[in-house]
Amino acid sequence: MAAFCTHHHHLPNADLRRLFHRLTIASSLSILCFSLVYLLAGCCQSGLVENSDSKPNAFGFLTPGWPYERNVTGVGASVGDGAFAAQGGMESNSSGKEWTATRRLPQALIIGVKKGGTRALLEFLRLHPDIRALGSEPHFFDRHYARGLDWYRSMMPKALNGQIVMEKTPRYFVTIETPARVHAMSQEVKLIVVVRDPVTRAISDYTQIISKTPDIPSFESLAFKNRTTGLIDAQWSPLWIGLYAQHMERWLAWFPRSQVHLVSGERLISDPAGEVGKVQDFLGLQRIVTDKHFYFNKTKGFPCLKKPEGSSKPHCLGKTKGRTHASIDPEVMQKLRDFYKPHNQHFYLMAGQDFGWQ
Secondary structure (H helix, E strand, C coil), X not given: CHHHHHHHHHHHHHHHHHHHHHHHHHHHHHHHHHHHHHHHHHHHHXXXXXXXXXXXXXXXXXXXXXXXXXXXXXXXXXXXXXXXXXXXXXXXXXXXXXXXXXXXXXXXXXXXCCCCCHHHHHHHHCCCCCEEECCCCCCCCCCCXXXXXXXXXXXXXXXXXXXXXXXXXXXXXXXXCHHHHHHHHCCCCEEEEEECCHHHHXXXXXXXXXXXXXXXXXXXXHHEEECCCCEECCCCHHHHCCCHHHHHHHHHCCCXXXXXXXXXXXXXXXXHHHHHHHHHHXXXXXXXXXXXXXXXXXXXXXXXXXXXXXXXXXXXXXXCCCCCCCCCCHHHHHHHHHHHHHHHHHHHHHHCCCCCCC
């Protein structure tokens, strides 16, 4: 009877131990399977760039499909410049996703023209989340070509897959060696030229020159080889740059017209959203930068970007932009317009559009 009682007492405990042992094994297997699935899913997704919810960009505007970084664009600036750089080029969001950014050679160049509105265009385009633009002018193809493409690449901001890297150096458009050098880098690069009435462009150019060297001769004396006969000095840089057809021919010897987009400097002031919209189309980007981003500053005489969130001040170009032009003899102005007229007509034919310069 005692034996029966003992056996009756221990049998349930043995069953419980066996049940507990089986549950432990089952739980361990479940955890192991879950961990394997999680790791495999992480490996597949770690290299992918996925769109997050709308995030504010560098100027505080909400733009769809943008992870987190600011559009930082100084010389050699890296994406994010802070935590991003500290993580060796990797950035994680709250869900554990990661994105990689690298320095690449530019896929688009603003190649000209000086005093045409290139800085304004660059600043406007930098609002776009899919554009990574170098803020300074690297002058690689005209001044620093001997440093090589690796040096040039090191100057570029880091960019994610799908983003367009670009820089602007207006001197490229008029430098003789540049088209062949750009072609050697990339046959598919997209080229943007901002053009402006060559007479007002020349006066703006001269206005910038006298701000740095106020003791130079007058515009009128520099514009002519012989003032008495009215012979224009077309080799004087402010006038030479405005011979757009001559410079354009060199570029079209290396690139098809379809890879060159012309921006009207005048319309960039009167309708910035329209001109920037056409550039976004040319680059194959969604039109994210629109008229809601701009307002016209009557004091400066050109459009500015509406104030970003968290700031009481709007974003306008620097004090060197919108200077009052030097006063030029109207007779000289007319002679210059007559001089440029055939050059402009030739350029209109090449461009496929009339820019309306009088």
